[in-house]
Amino acid sequence: MTSTAGVAPPLDVPGTGTGPTPGAPPEVPPETGRRRGKTGYLLLLPGALWLVLFFVVPFYSLVATSLYDPAGSDFRGYEMTWAVGNYVDALQEYWRPMLRSLWYGALATLFCLVLGYVLAYAIAFKAGRWKNLMLVLVVAPFFTSFLVRTLSWKLILADDGWVVNTLQFLQVLGEDGRLLATPVAVVAGLTYNFLPFMVLPLYASLDKIDPRLVEASSDLYAHPAVGFFKVTWPLSLPGVVSGTLLTFIPASGDYINAELLGSPNQRMVGGVIQSLFTDANDYPAAAALSMVLMVLIVVMVLLYVRRAGTEELL
Amino acid sequence: MSRAGRWVREHLVLVLGLLVLAYTFVPIAIVVLMSFNAPASRNVYAFDGFTLDNWANPCADPGMCDALARSVQIGLLSTLLATVLGTLAAFALVRHDFAGRSASNLLVFLPMAAPEIVLGSSLLALFVATGFSGQLGFWTIFVAHVMFCLSFVVVAVRARLAGMDDHLEQAAMDLYATPVQTFRRVTFPLVFPGILGAALLSFSLSFDDFIITNLNAGTTTTFPMYVWGVAQRGVPMQVNVIGTVMFLVSVAIVVVGEVGNRRRLAART
Numbered sequence: 001m002t003s004t005a006g007v008a009p010p011l012d013v014p015g016t017g018t019g020p021t022p023g024a025p026p027e028v029p030p031e032t033g034r035r036r037g038k039t040g041y042l043l044l045l046p047g048a049l050w051l052v053l054f055f056v057v058p059f060y061s062l063v064a065t066s067l068y069d070p071a072g073s074d075f076r077g078y079e080m081t082w083a084v085g086n087y088v089d090a091l092q093e094y095w096r097p098m099l100r101s102l103w104y105g106a107l108a109t110l111f112c113l114v115l116g117y118v119l120a121y122a123i124a125f126k127a128g129r130w131k132n133l134m135l136v137l138v139v140a141p142f143f144t145s146f147l148v149r150t151l152s153w154k155l156i157l158a159d160d161g162w163v164v165n166t167l168q169f170l171q172v173l174g175e176d177g178r179l180l181a182t183p184v185a186v187v188a189g190l191t192y193n194f195l196p197f198m199v200l201p202l203y204a205s206l207d208k209i210d211p212r213l214v215e216a217s218s219d220l221y222a223h224p225a226v227g228f229f230k231v232t233w234p235l236s237l238p239g240v241v242s243g244t245l246l247t248f249i250p251a252s253g254d255y256i257n258a259e260l261l262g263s264p265n266q267r268m269v270g271g272v273i274q275s276l277f278t279d280a281n282d283y284p285a286a287a288a289l290s291m292v293l294m295v296l297i298v299v300m301v302l303l304y305v306r307r308a309g310t311e312e313l314l
Numbered sequence: 315m316s317r318a319g320r321w322v323r324e325h326l327v328l329v330l331g332l333l334v335l336a337y338t339f340v341p342i343a344i345v346v347l348m349s350f351n352a353p354a355s356r357n358v359y360a361f362d363g364f365t366l367d368n369w370a371n372p373c374a375d376p377g378m379c380d381a382l383a384r385s386v387q388i389g390l391l392s393t394l395l396a397t398v399l400g401t402l403a404a405f406a407l408v409r410h411d412f413a414g415r416s417a418s419n420l421l422v423f424l425p426m427a428a429p430e431i432v433l434g435s436s437l438l439a440l441f442v443a444t445g446f447s448g449q450l451g452f453w454t455i456f457v458a459h460v461m462f463c464l465s466f467v468v469v470a471v472r473a474r475l476a477g478m479d480d481h482l483e484q485a486a487m488d489l490y491a492t493p494v495q496t497f498r499r500v501t502f503p504l505v506f507p508g509i510l511g512a513a514l515l516s517f518s519l520s521f522d523d524f525i526i527t528n529l530n531a532g533t534t535t536t537f538p539m540y541v542w543g544v545a546q547r548g549v550p551m552q553v554n555v556i557g558t559v560m561f562l563v564s565v566a567i568v569v570v571g572e573v574g575n576r577r578r579l580a581a582r583t
Contacts, residue, residue: 040410047403047464054461055425058436065439078443122331136334140337144345145524147541148557151549155360162413195338245427253429256524261544270431270525277438277529284513285423290435295431295515297429 015209066287078283087290094272094289101268102296104183105252108190109198112247113240115191116198120239121232123199124206135203142196150189150260157185181263197246205239206232226270241308249297269293342561344432349554380555381540388452389520389537392459395542397513399460401505407468410474425465429486434526441530450532458530459523463516470515474508496539507571514567 043106070086072078086255091098141149157163157179163289167173179185217227255270269289276286322329346461352365373379407418425433434556437458440449446454482504524538541553 006352034409034411040406040412040415043402043406043410044412047468048418048421050399050464051421051425051458053569054437054440054457055433058433058440061440061443062432062436065443109423115337118327119331120332122328122334126325126328126331131571134331136565136572137335138338140561140565140568141342143518144342144561145538145541146559147524147538148345148553148560149341151541151545151553152341152348154545155348156340157343158360160360176451192341230434249427249429253431254525255431256542270429273431273435273527274358274529274578277435283439283442286435287439290432 002156006246041061062287062290063281066291068284068287070282070284072284083284086284087292090285090288091292092137093285095267097267097269097272098292098296099288100266101252101270101293102300104187104190104258104266104268105248105254108194108251109244109248111187111191112144112195112198113244116195116202116243117236117240120199120202120206123203124209125211138203142193146193147256150193150256153185153189153192154180154260156189162304180261182264183262185261186258186266186268189261190251190254193254193257194247194251197250201243201246202236202239205236206222237308241305244304245301249301252297253293319499328331345554345557345561348551349398349558351554352507353551353552367554372552372555374552377535378537378544378550378556380554381535381537384452384534385537388455388459390464390516392456392520393513393516396460396463396467396516397509400464400512400516401471401509403464404475405466408472421466422468425462426469428537430523430525431529434458436527437461437526438529440469450530453532454530454532455527457537459520460525461517462526464521466519467512467516470512471505471508474511478504511571565566 017031028122063079066086067080067082067084068086069079069081069083070089117276119138123131123138127134155161159178159180164173164177168175168177169180173179179188213231213235214227217231218224222230252268255268255274258266258268259271270293273286273289273293276282280286347361349366349368350366351361351362352367353360357380368374371394403418403422406412407415407422410565437454438450441454442449472546483496483500487493491499522538523536524542527536528539528542535543541549544550544553
């Protein structure tokens, strides 16, 4: 229950009335009036069945496909040969895009954390009566199509655009330096596109902090910076953890930014999996790569959550 | 120090926050601007001149409007089913106690935590294994969208239900309302804003999805897939008209919702 509660608030759009209003008690003790009996099962059954059929069973299918005989095809059919070699082959060929995905995902998450913390902090503590408006403005840009937004970054970062020209003028970029088709563009795109996934959970936990605690620290002669690192930051950690997870997982699986803003040298593993599936029809290799990505993400997430010391989140 | 300088110093965090917020709107400004662009050629993506043509003929490329209509259809259908199934499940999880409740919560949570590429490739693996690889299209996209929208609906409705005071329902029962009456006259109206919000979220998730859709679409094209396709061979400016309209519609929905909220709050006091 706590695991989802940590993730739930960011997902409902503040101001649309989908969730408890900020400041309201976040969770009502769940033990009041919960009924036993068969009705619960009946209500749950259709949804649960859908998830089992189209989420759990497919996952089993993915594991099975990753172990099929790599020589199989749509015409010859697929044979289960427990071909663990698929994993070795896939990793040998595609370890670069795999590591790159995790690296770009981590970088984008870090930048999101910095930008998102500033924004969430400003909304929670400095916005006053404009709080709700600012929250709406945080999500508003992201209702425009993901792909259209990413295309407009392509225009902004274009070779003769003002961003590149300015950077060339400032000697940050060389004469023929460019941003498109570089890791910078891809990470910038990822950072931009996943920012609200960071801001909303950060806001949710910053908003719960009692400002009197920070006041108390300054009454006790703590420097504002000390007050921040000893009071505000530790209390916002649940938001930091769920924000980084909500950003890192989709960012490292994304390939739209890499393909639209990058070059083949910035290819991310999602793009490889996609083209192995739909262009090369090499299902076993694609499934094996998909599995590896999933396992690596889960391992990184578990290590991270353990380090952050907030195990109740998962 | 000038007064402006002092104001900035005192409000440094707010100013930085507003800068970050402004940055999130830069691409939107570009989308709006480009919707009025008269491009010199299809291959150059730059602002060349002002025109209203793109707004006057949004369907100049019929392929785009077909894709758009398909996305709307899939969005509406999958939102309808996901909202019904998700709302029922949310009621079960908040209001009922049964063995396997925490396992069910986990089942709902996992699809939101898994990367899209893994969800998409799992489904495709299933479709291939069951011999549906030739029938990929509208209905396989629908199945996929219901699957990933469902969890978000459950979470949104569950949050609404969990934050709801059940004293009103108890009062209705005390006044001899039948369970059906209580549900129709008290519970449902109270949960409805949550369900509506969940449905809107679900529609926008479905409408905007690319990664899962692209794997399970076969030759069927949705709007995001259309944009993906033209990104390689020259983007018609009408794409930006659609982007602008999406932005305006969602802002309008949020504003209407907010005004409704204010009215309800004002009526209560």
